[in-house]
Amino acid sequence: MVDTFSWWGIFSAIGVLTGIGITFGALLGMASVRFKGEENPLVEQIDALLPQTQCGQCGYPGCRPYAEAINQGDALNKCPPGGEATIHALADLLGREPAPLDGEASSEDTVAFIREAECIGCTKCIQACPVDAIIGAAKQMHTVIEDECTGCDLCVAPCPVDCIDMLPRAKPLNQWQPVINPSPLIASDRQPSRSEHARL
C-alpha cells in the first residue's frame, strides 16, 4: 500500500490535469475568438418568422420589438397577421408549447385605400404609416402605394374624416394556388368519380 501512495504522485496528477485544462481552455478560448461565426442571435431568427407588417397589434411598436420581447419570455400568440402558422413556427424554434391566437386572425390580405375626394390633407396617416407607404403633403391629397402597404390598419384610426378603407388585396395570377381535395383514405368513403370536365 505504501508503495502505491505517494504525495508526489497526487501532486503530479493534479499538476498534469490542471495543465491540460489550462492548455485546452486557452485553445478553445482562442478558437472562439479566431473562428467567430456569423452572428445570428435568437432575436434575428424570431424576427425572420414574424410577418413584418409592423402593425403593432401585439402591443409593441413593430415586429422587431416583439421579437425582442419574445426572446425575453413574452407569449408567442400575439401576432394576428401571422396567425397559427407563425405561432407554430415560433413554437418550433423556441421549443415552447404553441398557444391559440390571442385576438382575431385577419381573414384576408388587405390594402389601405384613401377615398381621395374626402381627404383633407392632414398628413396624420402619413405619420402613422410604419413603412412609408402613403405619399402626400399638408393640404394636398394623399394616396397609398399599394405595393408597399402591409395592410396593418394603423392609418385608419388617426384619419379625422374616416376616408381610409381597408380593401381586400387583388391576387395576381402568379400567386394562384390550386385547390386540391384530399382523397378519402377509406375505400368505402369513395363516391363514384364524376367528371368535372367540359361538355359542350
Next chain:
Amino acid sequence: MPDYNFPGGITPPDRKERSNQSPLRTATLPISVVLPLKQHSGSAALPVVNIGDTVRVGNLLAQRDGMVSANLHASVSGTVTHISDSTITIEADGQDQWQLLPPLDWRTAANEMLVERLDTCGLTGLGGAGFPTYIKAQVAKHHSIDTLVVNAAECEPYITADDLTLRYYANDVLEGAQLIAKLCGAEQIVVGIEDNKPQAIGALKAALPHYQQPTGITLKVIETRYPSGGERQLIKKLLNRDIPSGGLPGDIGALCHNPGTLLAALYAVRDGKPLVERIVTLTGDAINAPGNYWVRLGTPIKALLAHAGLETKHLHQVIVGGPMMGTPLTTLDAPVTKTTNCLIAATYEELPPAPSETPCIRCGACESVCPVQLLPQQLHWYARAATDDALEKLHLFDCIECDACSFVCPSHIPLVQDYRAAKQRIRLKRIETAKADHAKHRFEFRQARLAREEAEKQARRQARLAQKHQPSSNSPPSGSVTPTADLRSLRIAQTAAKAAVKKAEKVLARAAEQDPHQRHDDLETQLATAQENLKAADARLAEARAAAPKKETP
C-alpha cells in the same frame, strides 16, 4: 444512333396516326378573338390600344412589361371591343388586312437588329413553356454556346404539330435554325427527332444538304421513348451532357429550340410577320376531321373544335397539350394561345378518368421511370405532409412534371398534381418572405430617418442655446453638461455607422455587378438606412461636441 441515354422514361401508346395522316390545313378565320395578355412566362403585357380602335393583323396590342415578357399583336383585323385585366377582345371584320414589318435579311443584318425584331414580333417558345425568344437569342452574352439543338422529338402521345411543321416547312425550319445559331454563336446545329416520324425525317434529309451554311447541321434520329423531348433529356441523349440541378442548357453550352419557334423566328425576320398564328394539332376520337391546322391566336377553342367536326355527344373531356403533361379544360370558352400545341377532344373510352387512388404500396416503380432521377415516392409523402424543407432538399424544383411516375403508379396516385401544388405553395411562400423582408427594410429605414431627424433637431437646439449664452457670459449652461465618456461612445457609434454604410455600399455594388439588369430596391433601402444612421450619429456627435468645450472652459 448515339449510345447515350437518359435514365428512366416510359413508352406509352403514341396514337399519333389519328392526326398525322391528313395534310396541314388552315382553320377558318374566327369571328372574334380573345387574346390573353399573358401567353408567355413572366409578367403580363400592358395594353396599348383602346376600346373601339381599328386594328389590322400584326398591329401591336400590348407592350411587354419588363425583361421576361412578350409583345402581343392582333391576330385578326377588326375592332377592339373589350379590354379586361387579362384579355383583349377583337371583333373581326372579315377583311384580314395585314400590317407587316419591313423584311430583314438575317445573313447581313446586325445581331442587335435581329434580336430587336424577335422582341417586337412577340416571339415566344411554341413548345409549351412560352419563354420569350429574344432573351434566349441573347444567351451568348452570359454563356458561350457551341451547339443549337432543334428539339423535334415531340415525344408526347397525340401531338404531331412539329411533325407536320417539318414535313411542310423543313427548309424554313433549317433556315430559322441558321438564324438563331448566328445570334447565339453556335458552331453546330443538331436536330433531334424520334424515329416514329419517318416522313419528317425524309423531308429533313432532303433539305439538309442545302442548308449547311454558315453553320453545319447534323440530323440525329433517336428511339421513341417518353420524355425524350424534355430539354435536359434530349441534350443528354444527343450530346451526352448533363445540365446541373437548377441550371439551364446555357450552362453547358447548349441551346434548345422547337421547330415551330424557329419557323416563326424566320417569318418574323424574313417576312416581318409577328407571331399571330401557329400550328395546332386537333385530335381525339370525338372529332371527325383530326389533323393539324394553322390557327390564329385567340381563336375560341369551342369554335375551332366545331370547325374540325366535334361530336358533342361523344365528348368526354378536352385536354390542352398532350395527355401526359396537358391540362383538362373545365370550359371550352378558352382561346388558343402561343403555347397551345395540341387539343385533344377525347371520348370516355379513349381517355377514361383515372381510377380512385389507393394508398402507396412503396413498389418503387415511379423511381425507376423518373427521367430526372428524383425520388417520387419520398416527394409524394412530403408533398402530402407539406414538409417544404424536405421537398426542396429532394430537388422538387428539378421535377419536369413529365407524369411518367403517375403513369406507372399501380395505386393511381396523381403524383405530379401533388408536386405542382407543392411547387406553387413553395413559390408563394418565397414571395411572401420577400415581401416581409421588403416591409422590414422600409420599417427600419423609417425608424432610422425618425432617429436622424430627432438628433438633428436636438443638435440645432443645442447650437441655438450655445449662441444665446456665449455673448452674455462664458459660464457653462448647467443643464447641458455632457461627460467626455459619452463623447467617446458617440464617436464609436459614428465609426460603426460609417462601417455599416461602407458594408451596405459594397453589398449593393457586388449585387449590381452580378445582376446588372435586376433592380436592387431592398439593398438600396438598406444603404439608405445605414446612411440615415450615420447622419444621426454625426448630428449627435456634433451636438455633444458643441456642448463639451463649454465644460472645459470655466
